[in-house]
Amino acid sequence: MKNWKFASLIEEEKEFKVEGINIWNHYWHCADRKIEVIGPLSGNPYLFNEYEIRSPEKTINFVVGEFSEGRIGLYLPEEDAINAQ
Template sequence: MASWKFASIIEEDKEFKVEGLNIWNYYWHCSDRKIEVIGPKTGNPYQFNEYEIRSPEKTVTFVAGEFSDGKIGLYLKEEESIN
């Protein structure tokens, strides 16, 4: 089972790249999987959706959702990095 690590608070339509792909330039395919993650500030658990974006070269998977304060959090698998 993958371990998900908090990556960033993201703003809608503001460039944010994962593995070199700006996530806002792609359709987010929802996997219908709920992943439990821990909020970075409060330590509260959240159930966020797992998504993937696809380019001709690769597929990138991440977890995203809205915290109780209205901000959008993005999580990556432990072994992935932000480019």
């Protein structure tokens, strides 16, 4: 089981790279899995979807969901969180 770590608040269509890949330039495959994460500001639990991006070079998994006020949070597997920009 993966441990997910908060990586960033993101904005739609504003460049955000994970492992050098801008997530907005790729199709997100929904893994049909809900992952419980903890909100970075509130400390409240949320259930967000896990997604996967497949490119010829690599596969990237992440969890994304919307907090209140339209803020979108992105979580990465704990070991990958340091590679996000």
